[in-house]
Amino acid sequence: MAAVSAGTVSKALNGGGQLRAETRQRVLEAARQLGFQPNTLARSLLRGRTYTVGLLTSDSFGRFSIPLMQGIEDALGAGQLAVFLCDARGDAVREQHYLRTLLSRRVDGIIVTGRRADTRAPLSQDPLPVVYAYTKSAAPEDLSVVPDDVQGGRLATEHLLAAGRRHLAHVTGPTRFEAVLERANGMRAALAAAGLEVARDHVLTGSWSEAWGREAATELLDGDRHIDGIFCGSDQIARGVADALRERGVRVPEDIALVGYDNWEVIAAATRPPLTTVDMNLEGLGQAAADHLLAMIGGMRASGIVRLPCRLVIRSSSGVSSLRDWPASGTPPA
Amino acid sequence: MAAVSAGTVSKALNGGGQLRAETRQRVLEAARQLGFQPNTLARSLLRGRTYTVGLLTSDSFGRFSIPLMQGIEDALGAGQLAVFLCDARGDAVREQHYLRTLLSRRVDGIIVTGRRADTRAPLSQDPLPVVYAYTKSAAPEDLSVVPDDVQGGRLATEHLLAAGRRHLAHVTGPTRFEAVLERANGMRAALAAAGLEVARDHVLTGSWSEAWGREAATELLDGDRHIDGIFCGSDQIARGVADALRERGVRVPEDIALVGYDNWEVIAAATRPPLTTVDMNLEGLGQAAADHLLAMIGGMRASGIVRLPCRLVIRSSSGVSSLRDWPASGTPPA
Numbered sequence: 001m002a003a004v005s006a007g008t009v010s011k012a013l014n015g016g017g018q019l020r021a022e023t024r025q026r027v028l029e030a031a032r033q034l035g036f037q038p039n040t041l042a043r044s045l046l047r048g049r050t051y052t053v054g055l056l057t058s059d060s061f062g063r064f065s066i067p068l069m070q071g072i073e074d075a076l077g078a079g080q081l082a083v084f085l086c087d088a089r090g091d092a093v094r095e096q097h098y099l100r101t102l103l104s105r106r107v108d109g110i111i112v113t114g115r116r117a118d119t120r121a122p123l124s125q126d127p128l129p130v131v132y133a134y135t136k137s138a139a140p141e142d143l144s145v146v147p148d149d150v151q152g153g154r155l156a157t158e159h160l161l162a163a164g165r166r167h168l169a170h171v172t173g174p175t176r177f178e179a180v181l182e183r184a185n186g187m188r189a190a191l192a193a194a195g196l197e198v199a200r201d202h203v204l205t206g207s208w209s210e211a212w213g214r215e216a217a218t219e220l221l222d223g224d225r226h227i228d229g230i231f232c233g234s235d236q237i238a239r240g241v242a243d244a245l246r247e248r249g250v251r252v253p254e255d256i257a258l259v260g261y262d263n264w265e266v267i268a269a270a271t272r273p274p275l276t277t278v279d280m281n282l283e284g285l286g287q288a289a290a291d292h293l294l295a296m297i298g299g300m301r302a303s304g305i306v307r308l309p310c311r312l313v314i315r316s317s318s319g320v321s322s323l324r325d326w327p328a329s330g331t332p333p334a
Numbered sequence: 335m336a337a338v339s340a341g342t343v344s345k346a347l348n349g350g351g352q353l354r355a356e357t358r359q360r361v362l363e364a365a366r367q368l369g370f371q372p373n374t375l376a377r378s379l380l381r382g383r384t385y386t387v388g389l390l391t392s393d394s395f396g397r398f399s400i401p402l403m404q405g406i407e408d409a410l411g412a413g414q415l416a417v418f419l420c421d422a423r424g425d426a427v428r429e430q431h432y433l434r435t436l437l438s439r440r441v442d443g444i445i446v447t448g449r450r451a452d453t454r455a456p457l458s459q460d461p462l463p464v465v466y467a468y469t470k471s472a473a474p475e476d477l478s479v480v481p482d483d484v485q486g487g488r489l490a491t492e493h494l495l496a497a498g499r500r501h502l503a504h505v506t507g508p509t510r511f512e513a514v515l516e517r518a519n520g521m522r523a524a525l526a527a528a529g530l531e532v533a534r535d536h537v538l539t540g541s542w543s544e545a546w547g548r549e550a551a552t553e554l555l556d557g558d559r560h561i562d563g564i565f566c567g568s569d570q571i572a573r574g575v576a577d578a579l580r581e582r583g584v585r586v587p588e589d590i591a592l593v594g595y596d597n598w599e600v601i602a603a604a605t606r607p608p609l610t611t612v613d614m615n616l617e618g619l620g621q622a623a624a625d626h627l628l629a630m631i632g633g634m635r636a637s638g639i640v641r642l643p644c645r646l647v648i649r650s651s652s653g654v655s656s657l658r659d660w661p662a663s664g665t666p667p668a
Binding site: 052055063065066069070073077080082083084085086087098101105209210211236239266267270 | 386389397399400403404407411414416417418419420421432435439543544545570573600601604
């Protein structure tokens with residue numbers, strides 16, 4: 001249609017060689033009229049790269065996977081990489097199946113994500129670039145990107161201290177989660193820096209549920225402990241705490257200030273009062289993981305555990321709007 | 335390594351030609367030792383199919399996309415198809431970019447998903463197989479798979495009627511959503527079949543939020559209307575209704591039975607009492623959409639709107655455990 005040789009078409013479409021502008025234009029116009037699409041597959045075979053990445057979730061797509069995926073997809077899409085979705089659902093056999101599939105499809109790299117930022121077995125010993133996001137590989141030669149849960153716990157606690165609270169409790173999830181231990185350590189570090197500590201019977205561990213939050217709040221109130229702030233290990237727990245406190249006539253934040261963890265919008269924003277909470281910035285974490293993977297694919301190998309900072313999202317439950325009142329009002333109410 | 339020609343290796347690995355079992359075995363063993371992986375790309379070029387499918391979400395991955403994706407991925411994975419993830423975030427320019435990317439990658443087909451099952455513009459006029467899941471294409475030649483929201487509304491209402499409730503109200507979302515109209519139509523159909531109807535001031539439309547549920551419940555109670563059952567257009571709304579009723583001393587389900595919609599576990603199970611709710615079976619819907627796409631890729635074109643039935647998940651809020659009491663106890667309490 002353009003009345004030129006195949007070699008000239010190739011030069012025109014791939015931008016190489018020396019062609020007159022008019023000739024290139026004629027070829028491009030003919031390609032447009034014919035609805036020609038470059039064949040990425042053929043290009044991949046020639047260049048030895050597929051510009052595809054596998055996203056392997058070791059757990060089902062859940063609350064935490066969504067913002068992670070958005071971040072990953074954003075960072076890779078900008079680099080023109082396409083993402084293969086693989087949901088292993090915590091099943092080792094499925095994971096192996098997906099790994100074989102991704103290898104046979106010659107992906108340039110793989111991102112492995114988890115549900116909670118705990119340690120997991122490495123994927124396998126292969127030369128492919130792999131980054132672990134929101135999960136930690138047990139192999140020291142691997143690269144993992146996780147939220148800094150110690151810093152997150154510190155952030156929540158410093159906020160409660162800044163709001164004038166001195167008698168803090170911690171209601172959190174099961175101790176088998178590394179995040180539970182790290183967030184509590186962050187809380188202790190912030191208190192220690194202020195010359196304070198959290199009493200042993202002010203740290204209650206249970207399940208990641210509203211019901212546990214209600215139960216723990218009741219236990220704290222019945223125990224007649226002097227408490228003016230509660231840091232919760234999740235928004236679901238914090239919501240349960242908020243409900244139980246309200247139903248016992250305890251005002252949040254006037255009597256007890258409350259900080260959650262996760263910034264799970266549907267929970268945090270619907271809590272009465274809306275929750276101040278720690279946001280792990282999972283979308284940014286996904287972007288960072290993707291950027292690390294791109295660097296690896298480009299030949300920059302790295303290893304270790306990268307911890308990214310959390311940030312605090314301030315709503316009403318922590319009484320920060322009355323922050324200026326605290327220094328003047330002396331001892332906060334209990 | 336196997337001491338045979340390249341042609342013999344090809345026959346052995348691809349299962350073609352006439353080879354002695356011993357020769358084939360020697361080649362396979364050598365391939366295994368060398369860690370040989372078949373190159374799916376090269377195969378795709380030869381066969382004219384890539385065994386890849388694009389998953390294009392017209393809205394961000396959210397609550398509704400997760401089970402949909404699981405179903406899609408399950409059905410396609412079993413057929414050895416890999417899924418490319420594309421999140422257009424409701425942005426037409428991004429969607430066009432992704433569409434070009436998917437075409438250049440020669441996907442075998444595309445599944446388009448939405449956030450609520452409303453009608454959308456068709457993707458574009460191209461010969462590629464496309465199925466719309468949890469969203470409806472405006473083009474009659476397209477195939478869309480959506481939940482049957484009329485049947486879902488009927489299901490919820492029939493359940494309340496079976497529980498002996500006769501004075502029903504409906505608290506639901508914004509009327510610009512087709513689902514809002516369809517669920518209300520289902521409710522009216524079920525009531526009409528029982529010789530009943532819902533009073534105009536017993537249907538309250540607002541936002542998809544707990545706060546609206548609380549507000550609407552307060553309005554219903556203040557209006558001094560005789561109500562013994564409420565069907566809510568979402569679990570978030572139902573949770574707000576449940577909270578407001580409890581705080582006004584109205585017992586659920588004894589005084590007012592409650593049915594939600596969505597079966598969003600984190601909301602429905604945490605409501606006090608846990609919600610009986612309509613489940614749109616989104617995972618099954620994703621599987622069905624994927625199966626339709628596979629059939630299309632295989633040459634079986636289809637068009638129209640396929641509506642899949644919802645099911646009821648019974649928890650405590652509808653008082654079904656006391657179902658046997660109703661016929662004996664005469665008029666239900668108000």
